[in-house]
Amino acid sequence: MHRLDRSLIAGLPAFQGLDDSSLDAILQSASSLRVTKDQAIFDQDSDAHSFFVLLDGRVQVVKSTPDGQQVVVRYIVPGELLGIAQALGRTTYPASAIAVVDCVVLAWPGKLWPEFATAYPSFGMNTYRTVGSRLSDIQAQVVEMATEQVEQRVAHCLLRLIKQSGKQTNDGITIDFPISRQDIAEMTGTTLHTVSRLLTGWEEKGLVKSGRQQVTVVEPSRLSVLAEGTARDNI
Amino acid sequence: MHRLDRSLIAGLPAFQGLDDSSLDAILQSASSLRVTKDQAIFDQDSDAHSFFVLLDGRVQVVKSTPDGQQVVVRYIVPGELLGIAQALGRTTYPASAIAVVDCVVLAWPGKLWPEFATAYPSFGMNTYRTVGSRLSDIQAQVVEMATEQVEQRVAHCLLRLIKQSGKQTNDGITIDFPISRQDIAEMTGTTLHTVSRLLTGWEEKGLVKSGRQQVTVVEPSRLSVLAEGTARDNI
Numbered sequence: 001m002h003r004l005d006r007s008l009i010a011g012l013p014a015f016q017g018l019d020d021s022s023l024d025a026i027l028q029s030a031s032s033l034r035v036t037k038d039q040a041i042f043d044q045d046s047d048a049h050s051f052f053v054l055l056d057g058r059v060q061v062v063k064s065t066p067d068g069q070q071v072v073v074r075y076i077v078p079g080e081l082l083g084i085a086q087a088l089g090r091t092t093y094p095a096s097a098i099a100v101v102d103c104v105v106l107a108w109p110g111k112l113w114p115e116f117a118t119a120y121p122s123f124g125m126n127t128y129r130t131v132g133s134r135l136s137d138i139q140a141q142v143v144e145m146a147t148e149q150v151e152q153r154v155a156h157c158l159l160r161l162i163k164q165s166g167k168q169t170n171d172g173i174t175i176d177f178p179i180s181r182q183d184i185a186e187m188t189g190t191t192l193h194t195v196s197r198l199l200t201g202w203e204e205k206g207l208v209k210s211g212r213q214q215v216t217v218v219e220p221s222r223l224s225v226l227a228e229g230t231a232r233d234n235i
Numbered sequence: 236m237h238r239l240d241r242s243l244i245a246g247l248p249a250f251q252g253l254d255d256s257s258l259d260a261i262l263q264s265a266s267s268l269r270v271t272k273d274q275a276i277f278d279q280d281s282d283a284h285s286f287f288v289l290l291d292g293r294v295q296v297v298k299s300t301p302d303g304q305q306v307v308v309r310y311i312v313p314g315e316l317l318g319i320a321q322a323l324g325r326t327t328y329p330a331s332a333i334a335v336v337d338c339v340v341l342a343w344p345g346k347l348w349p350e351f352a353t354a355y356p357s358f359g360m361n362t363y364r365t366v367g368s369r370l371s372d373i374q375a376q377v378v379e380m381a382t383e384q385v386e387q388r389v390a391h392c393l394l395r396l397i398k399q400s401g402k403q404t405n406d407g408i409t410i411d412f413p414i415s416r417q418d419i420a421e422m423t424g425t426t427l428h429t430v431s432r433l434l435t436g437w438e439e440k441g442l443v444k445s446g447r448q449q450v451t452v453v454e455p456s457r458l459s460v461l462a463e464g465t466a467r468d469n470i
Contacts, residue, residue, distance in 0.1 A: 063374055069382045073374055088367025089360060094374060118356065125324060125349075131366060132323025138373050139298055139308055139329060145380040146424035147304045189381035 004030055008055060008106070012079040014130065017122035026116060026123070030106045041082070041097040041105060048085035048093050050107045054078050057103025058165065058177035062186075063095040072186040074137065075100075075177070077165055080130070086113035087127050100177050145189050153188040154198050155227035158208070162217050171209050171216045178213035239265055243290060243341070247314045249365065252357035261351060261358070265341045276317070276332040276340060283320035283328050285342045289313050292338025293400065293412035297421075298330040307421040309372065310335070310412070312400055315365070321348035322362050335412050380424050388423040389433050390462035393443070397452050406444050406451045413448035 006023040009015045015023060032055070035041050041052060044064055059076040073095055076082050082105075085093050108116075117124030144153050158175075167176040181195045188195070199215070202208045207223050209216040217223055241258040244250045250258060267290070270276050276287060279299055294311040308330055311317050317340075320328055343351075352359030379388050393410075401408040416430045423430070434450070437443045442458050444451040452458055 063378050065378055065382055069378075071378045071381045073377065085367075087363060088370065089364030090367050090371075094371050114360075121353065128322060128363070128366075129324030131363075131370065132320075132325050135323065135366065135370050135373070136325075136329050138370070138377060142308065142373060142376055142380065142424075143298050143300055143304075143306045145377065146306045146421060147300055186381060189377075 003027075004032060004106070008032075009053065012053065014053060014079075014081050014126045015123065016126055018120055022120050022123075026108075026120070027106075029112055030108050032104060032106050035099040035103045035105060037099055037102050039099050041099060041103070042093045044094065044096040045092050048083065048091055048110050050110050051081065051083045051086060051113060052097075052105045052107050054080055054082060055104040055106060057105075058100045059103060060098045060100045060183070061095050062098055070186060071189075072183050074134070075161070075165065081127060083110075084113070084127060084131070086110040087117070087124075087131065100179075150188065150190045150194055151198060152227050154184060154190065154195060155223050157184060157188050158215060158217055159220065159223060159227060161215075162220065166217075169216060172218035173220060174214065174216040179215060180213050181210075184215075238262075239267060239341070243267075244288065247288065249288060249314075249316050249361045250358065251361055253355055257355050257358075261343075261355070262341075264347055265343050267339060267341050270334040270338045270340060272334055272337050274334050276334060276338070277328045279329065279331040280327050283318065283326055283345050285345050286316065286318045286321060286348055287332075287340045287342050289315055289317060290339040290341060292340075293335045294338060295333045295335045295418070296330050297333055305421060306424075307418050309369070310396070310400060316362060318345075319348065319362060319366070321345040322352070322359075322366065335414075385423065385425045385429055386433060387462050389419060389425065389430060390458050392419060392423050393450060393452055394455065394458060394462060396450075397455065401452075404451060407453035408455060409449065409451040414450060415448050416445075419450075 004027045006020060006027060009027065010023055015026070018026070041059060054076050056078055059082060061073045061076060061082070063071050063073050076097070082097055083093060085091070117127070144156055148156070161175045161179070162173040165176050166173040181199065182192050185192045185195045199208060199210050203210060207217070207219050209218055239262045241255060241262060244262065245258055250261070253261070276294060289311050291313055294317060296308045296311060296317070298306050298308050311332070317332055318328060320326070352362070379391055383391070396410045396414070397408040400411050402411040416434065417427050420427045420430045434443060434445050438445060442452070442454050444453055
């Protein structure tokens with residue numbers, strides 16, 4: 001086993017404020033692993049044995065209902081923590097994490113979390129800042145689902161995805177991982193049929209381009225108007 | 236100013252695992268305050284100057300959208316923490332907290348949070364357990380909104396409220412604080428009109444009784460069947 005270099009994690013938000021010797025100590029108990037596309041990094045309700053940092057790739061966090069329906073809760077981009085159940089006093093994972101492309105992750109035994117948080121307070125604080133922003137994101141999602149028309153919700157969802165994971169291409173800004181219309185439907189609480197209808201309409205207007213598992217926003221500013229505009233009309 | 240007795244907080248989840256002298260030390264920097272019905276304990280986006288424990292009453296956490304629409308995110312019952320923005324690395328409150336009945340709260344200066352978490356690790360851990368269960372609740376809410384019909388969502392909402400804040404009465408289990416049909420609409424992402432239609436229908440079937448700002452679930456088990464049943468039919 002060769003050593004992991006501290007440059008792997010030094011720049012990441014979770015490890016900000018840690019000195020080199022702390023980073024080295026934290027890395028000593030990490031394992032790096034490759035997860036191939038469509039494999040689970042962890043499964044909902046299973047024992048929270050480890051926590052992770054995504055180094056490369058994209059991860060989909062999926063929550064399943066008791067009757068087997070699935071909802072995409074969020075996407076994780078490189079540098080983000082995942083599976084930090086221990087930090088929230090949980091012994092199981094609340095959702096599943098699926099690699100949407102080939103991924104590289106660092107894994108630590110879950111039981112080390114409290115030790116790390118005590119030994120490196122800024123690591124603990126950085127983690128809770130992540131938790132806070134996820135809580136805030138998901139509250140915003142509830143508010144969107146409660147107050148917005150489906151067209152606005154889908155527009156907001158695409159705008160969030162290009163902000164988080166957009167890649168400038170010739171056509172506009174492309175979501176840089178495979179995403180299906182079904183995924184978008186699950187994220188916005190609507191049906192595949194509705195997402196298809198919306199994307200087709202937007203494509204005709206020149207707002208987006210979409211293909212198999214790929215979405216490009218051609219004109220983000222016009223999509224923003226759509227995301228906000230109807231809400232104002234509703235007042 | 237008279238002293239606050241440690242019995243005020245000794246039994247609360249946030250303070251579990253703390254010895255008497257720790258409880259006394261924590262109480263020394265607390266102020267107790269009374270908040271009258273409909274007053275804000277704190278306002279969304281304002282400076283997170285304090286964190287709180289609700290000692291008595293009921294608090295509604297409300298998130299407002301930029302265009303002025305409101306969504307009830309959750310209700311807080313006695314014993315729960317609120318306004319713990321500092322614990323999540325935030326400097327402002329992500330939502331407003333409104334007293335739905337006369338309330339008594341304990342308040343601490345927000346800047347004490349990191350000190351407390353360091354000095355009393357079980358207090359920190361208890362707080363994060365609360366954060367974890369709120370994150371889990373709100374994820375469940377997103378999943379419900381994404382996958383359930385409106386009838387199921389409203390049924391689930393009422394069942395959650397009687398579980399959290401139910402009082403056994405002659406008629407059944409009454410939600411023990413004033414709650415309007417509009418509040419229920421905001422919690423479930425539907426309209427006042429739909430909530431009224433559902434409650435009227437359920438009342439005719441003898442499932443619930445409702446009056447001005449009051450809802451009683453007469454037959455929780457039949458409401459549960461309704462909350463789950465339709466979902467199964469959808470598979």
